[in-house]
Amino acid sequence: MKKFAKVIALLTVLMLALTCFVGCGKEEATALKIGITGPLTGGAAIYGNAVKNAAEIAVEEVNALGKIQFELKVEDDAHDAEKAVNAYNTLKDWDMQIFMGSVTSTPGTATSKEANNDGIFYLTPSASSTDVLGGVANAITGTVDIARKDNVFQMCFMDPNQGAASANYISSQKLGTKIAVIYKNDDNYSTGIYNSFKAEADKLKLDIVSTTTFTEDTKTDFSVQVADAKAKGADLVFLPMYYESAALILKEAKDTNFAPKFFGVDGMDGILSLEGFDKSLAEDVMLLTPFNADAEDATTKAFVAKYKEKFGEIPNQFAADAYDCVYAIFAALKEGDALKNEDGSYNYGVSAEDLCKMLVEAFTAEDFTYTGLTGENMTWGKDGAVTKTPKGMVIKNGVYVGM
Amino acid sequence: MLTFLNHFINGISLGSIYAIIALGYTMVYGIAKMLNFAHGDVIMVGAYVCFFAVSAFNLPPVLGLLAAIVLCTLLGIIIERLAYKPLRQATSLAVLITAIGVSYFLQNAAQLLWTSNPKIFPDFFGGIAIKMFDGQLIITLGTLVTIAACIIIMIALTVFTGQTKMGKAMRACSEDKGAAQLMGINVNATISTTFAIGSALAAVAGVLLCSAYPSLVPTTGSMPGIKAFTAAVFGGIGSIPGALLGGILLGVIEIFAGAYISTQLSNAIVFLVLIIVLLVKPTGLLGKQIREKV
Numbered sequence: 001m002k003k004f005a006k007v008i009a010l011l012t013v014l015m016l017a018l019t020c021f022v023g024c025g026k027e028e029a030t031a032l033k034i035g036i037t038g039p040l041t042g043g044a045a046i047y048g049n050a051v052k053n054a055a056e057i058a059v060e061e062v063n064a065l066g067k068i069q070f071e072l073k074v075e076d077d078a079h080d081a082e083k084a085v086n087a088y089n090t091l092k093d094w095d096m097q098i099f100m101g102s103v104t105s106t107p108g109t110a111t112s113k114e115a116n117n118d119g120i121f122y123l124t125p126s127a128s129s130t131d132v133l134g135g136v137a138n139a140i141t142g143t144v145d146i147a148r149k150d151n152v153f154q155m156c157f158m159d160p161n162q163g164a165a166s167a168n169y170i171s172s173q174k175l176g177t178k179i180a181v182i183y184k185n186d187d188n189y190s191t192g193i194y195n196s197f198k199a200e201a202d203k204l205k206l207d208i209v210s211t212t213t214f215t216e217d218t219k220t221d222f223s224v225q226v227a228d229a230k231a232k233g234a235d236l237v238f239l240p241m242y243y244e245s246a247a248l249i250l251k252e253a254k255d256t257n258f259a260p261k262f263f264g265v266d267g268m269d270g271i272l273s274l275e276g277f278d279k280s281l282a283e284d285v286m287l288l289t290p291f292n293a294d295a296e297d298a299t300t301k302a303f304v305a306k307y308k309e310k311f312g313e314i315p316n317q318f319a320a321d322a323y324d325c326v327y328a329i330f331a332a333l334k335e336g337d338a339l340k341n342e343d344g345s346y347n348y349g350v351s352a353e354d355l356c357k358m359l360v361e362a363f364t365a366e367d368f369t370y371t372g373l374t375g376e377n378m379t380w381g382k383d384g385a386v387t388k389t390p391k392g393m394v395i396k397n398g399v400y401v402g403m
Numbered sequence: 404m405l406t407f408l409n410h411f412i413n414g415i416s417l418g419s420i421y422a423i424i425a426l427g428y429t430m431v432y433g434i435a436k437m438l439n440f441a442h443g444d445v446i447m448v449g450a451y452v453c454f455f456a457v458s459a460f461n462l463p464p465v466l467g468l469l470a471a472i473v474l475c476t477l478l479g480i481i482i483e484r485l486a487y488k489p490l491r492q493a494t495s496l497a498v499l500i501t502a503i504g505v506s507y508f509l510q511n512a513a514q515l516l517w518t519s520n521p522k523i524f525p526d527f528f529g530g531i532a533i534k535m536f537d538g539q540l541i542i543t544l545g546t547l548v549t550i551a552a553c554i555i556i557m558i559a560l561t562v563f564t565g566q567t568k569m570g571k572a573m574r575a576c577s578e579d580k581g582a583a584q585l586m587g588i589n590v591n592a593t594i595s596t597t598f599a600i601g602s603a604l605a606a607v608a609g610v611l612l613c614s615a616y617p618s619l620v621p622t623t624g625s626m627p628g629i630k631a632f633t634a635a636v637f638g639g640i641g642s643i644p645g646a647l648l649g650g651i652l653l654g655v656i657e658i659f660a661g662a663y664i665s666t667q668l669s670n671a672i673v674f675l676v677l678i679i680v681l682l683v684k685p686t687g688l689l690g691k692q693i694r695e696k697v
Contacts, residue, residue: 041511045519185667212666217626220616223413224661224669231406244521248618255532256409256541276458276523276617313520 029348031071032339032355034059034329035091036322037111038103039079046270047318048076051103051125053311054319057303058326068336068346070326077102081110088114096120097352098359100325101152103318105129105188109146116149121356123153123329123363125321129188130158133384138195148383151356153363155321155328155374157290158385159192162265163240165390166193166288167200173392173403175286176236176261180210180229182249183240184219193240193265209234219245222252230258239264243271250281266290266390270316272398279398288390290374291320292400300373317374324372331370332362405539410662411655416546418654419553420612424631425638425646426556427604433641434577434597437495440502441482443628444509445602449475449609450524450619451517457525464527471606479602483595491591506625513621524617549611556604557647564643573597577641630657630673637677639690648688 036055038048052074059072073094075087084107091099099115101124102108108127112134115122130136135148136158157165170176181197184190201208209232212225226249229237237253237260239246246268253259264271264287271282293304293314303323307315315323333339338358339347362368369377375388392403424446431439449471456467486505490498528544535542564570572593575583584590612627613619631650638649656676661669680688 041514042519045514046521212661214666215670217670218657218661218666220612220618220627221413221417221658223417224410224658224666227406227409227413227662228666244618244620247521247523248616251526251617255543257534274521274523276454276525278523278526 029095031063031069032098032346032348032350033071033073033094033096034098034100034326035088035094035096036072036074036100036103037077037084037087037091037107038074039107040074040076042078042080044079044104046316047126048074048079048103050316050319051322054303054307054315054322055100055125055326057306057310058323062326062330065335068330068333068339069348070330077107079104079107081107083107084111085114087111092118092120097350097355098123098329100125100322100329101132102127103322105132108132109188112149112152116151119151119353119356121151121352121359122149123155123325123359125155125325126318128154128156128159128162129192130160131188133158135383136160150382150384151360153380153384154386155325156317156386157266157388157390159189160196161385162288162390163193163196163198164200166238166240166263166265167197167204167206169288169392170236170238170263171201171204171206175263176206176234178207178209178232178234178236180212180232180234180237180260181208181240182212182214182222182225182229182237184215184245185213186215187241189267190241197238197240214245220248222249223256225249226252226256226258229260230256234260236261236263239268241265242267243269243274247271247274247277247281250285251278254281261286263287266317272395272400273314273316279395282395282398284394284396286392286394286403288392289317290388290390291317292391292393292402293320294400303373320373324370324374327372328363328370328378329359332359332368334362338362405536406662408540410658412540412542412546414655414658415651416543416549416615416654417658418634418651419550420608420615420650421627421631421634421653422553422647422650423549423556423604423608423611424627425635425650426553426560426643427601427608428632428635429638429640429643429646430560430604431597431601432635433643434573435487435594436577437487437498438502438632439598439601440499440628440632441505441509442601442605443624443626443631444506444513445475445478445482445605445624446609446612446628447513447619447621447624448478448509449606450613450623451513452606453610454522454524454613454619464525468607468610471610472603475602475606475609476599479598479605480595482602483598487598488591488595491594510621510625517621519621522619524613524619526617527614545611545614549615552607552611553647553650556607557643560600560643569593569596633674633677636687637680639687642687642689642691645687645689652688 038051039045040048059070063069077084077087084102088111099120099122101122102111105127109131112132134146137144183194210229212228262285266289268287269289363380378388393400394403427442452474453467453471456462456470531544533542572588576593634649634653635646638645657673660672
């Protein structure tokens with residue numbers, strides 16, 4: 001019996017030793033590793049999950065093409081900068097080669113700094129703040145507070161571009177003469193758009209009669225803001241914010257018999273799929289958005305159908321941006337040809353730094369354009385910002401119609 | 404002048420919601436001497452229950468409200484039994500931290516169950532409103548119902564704690580738990596009843612809160628919860644009329660500060676007023692001075 005026990009013990013030791021060898025041996029990589037951090041839990045989870053879902057669809061599709069293979073890993077950052085850096089480090093331990101950034105701006109500002117130090121390519125679908133890219137002068141003070149992080153790129157509009165574009169659109173289409181603005185002053189996204197809107201509106205001599213704010217803590221009661229806009233006789237209210245708050249403002253306006261034109265930005269997208277929302281409130285609301293889930297083109301239709309089937313909801317703009325990110329990276333790698341070895345296999349072992357140089361070069365190349373869900377012939381400059389045309393949409397009978 | 408009146412009405416409407424939540428805080432604090440920070444999240448649960456009762460099961464709003472009250476009362480009793488009762492003898496700090504834990508637990512559980520996608524609460528009052536001066540002055544039915552509910556609840560609670568046997572037992576527990584027990588009062592049962600009442604109030608507050616401000620997410624209750632707690636302290640925590648007064652004042656100050664000073668500073672002004680009041684009257688506006696024996 002004792003002997004038997006000895007044999008067992010010996011076998012166990014051998015087994016353990018063997019597993020150790022397996023563990024120690026460097027595995028042959030079979031796919032390029034792409035990491036994302038985003039809010040999968042917490043108040044902003046709707047955005048993180050949209051990005052995760054859409055990126056999964058895109059990676060699946062790319063892999064099914066049988067060319068270069070991608071592997072995706074999404075870590076939760078709960079829309080918190082500190083947690084995002086931890087999540088980023090987890091992804092680095094996993095040997096991430098390409099970083100599709102953080103989904104939201106505050107974490108994105110932190111992780112882009114890390115990725116810049118580490119030399120990992122960074123393309124965020126939706127962290128739209130200028131602080132993520134760096135190198136952009138503050139619209140008010142005119143100084144550059146954060147230096148340009150040269151390997152960081154955005155798929156979404158940079159906030160100031162949206163504000164300026166909105167002001168231009170309102171002015172050129174003569175949509176309003178007395179403008180009220182309500183914005184969320186503890187939010188990078190909202191303030192960024194407001195600042196550039198204000199600067200451009202002043203240039204265009206648009207008359208802003210009422211400017212009011214709210215914060216995360218006061219985002220339920222809008223009676224003061226709406227009453228102010230009404231009292232000053234505004235005929236157009238500009239709402240640079242996400243749809244959740246916009247929905248409450250629309251209701252407050254209706255309750256108080258205030259019927260100006262409402263003009264939103266890309267964060268307004270999603271308002272129609274808000275559960276329980278009375279769509280008649282959004283009638284005639286205008287918005288500039290790069291993505292329209294009701295568009296008739298084949299790519300959008302296929303994507304929306306697939307997303308609905310898999311996740312049971314209509315994809316928002318965040319999802320579309322994430323889908324485009326994966327395909328833009330795929331395009332920048334020349335569908336994988338950029339990493340092809342002589343024998344036809346792919347060089348999955350390429351270091352993140354080398355890959356980063358390759359991708360930065362590809363994205364900033366003059367002849368590189370990408371057409372996807374959120375725009376046609378998009379290009380990227382050395383500043384990391386995307387150039388694409390926002391589409392003017394207006395909501396009629398509960399659907400988006402091009403303006 | 405009309406704008407002023409409009410702001411005033413908005414302030415009262417916001418304030419009466421704070422007041423209903425504050426009544427729940429003050430009941431539990433006054434009797435169990437503990438700050439139930441999970442109160443705001445019970446409000447959120449109540450709102451979700453009503454939302455699903457009305458939208459998924461097509462129940463009329465009144466039954467939705469009843470369902471919310473029943474489930475929240477049950478939830479309150481369960482929370483009390485599992486989380487607070489074992490800590491009856493522990494320090495108040497331990498109970499406070501547990502309450503914060505319960506609050507996070509409820510928020511995250513709600514997020515798992517119902518996701519973080521915002522839901523728009525149905526409008527029970529159908530946009531009915533009294534319009535005066537060519538529609539310049541608007542008082543919605545929702546506002547009137549909220550104010551009425553607030554006053555009815557306050558009177559009911561005052562009568563309950565003043566006249567009924569259970570109410571007297573509650574006041575006895577509030578004054579001296581040990582002595583109350585010696586007098587044959589079941590302290591544990593009394594505190595559990597307090598929680599049940601507090602949670603039922605939370606359900607009513609949740610439904611009214613979301614009728615007025617219809618965006619429902621798992622964190623819906625947390626900020627109004629904190630504001631209402633502030634209102635309870637402002638009016639004198641433990642005092643039932645104080646909660647009403649504190650809530651309404653807080654709402655009116657918040658709206659006026661936003662309207663006439665700056666929307667950016669409205670919260671700062673609210674809390675500044677609170678600090679000043681507490682400096683002058685440390686027990687709050689209607690708080691009782693309790694002399695601690697050394």
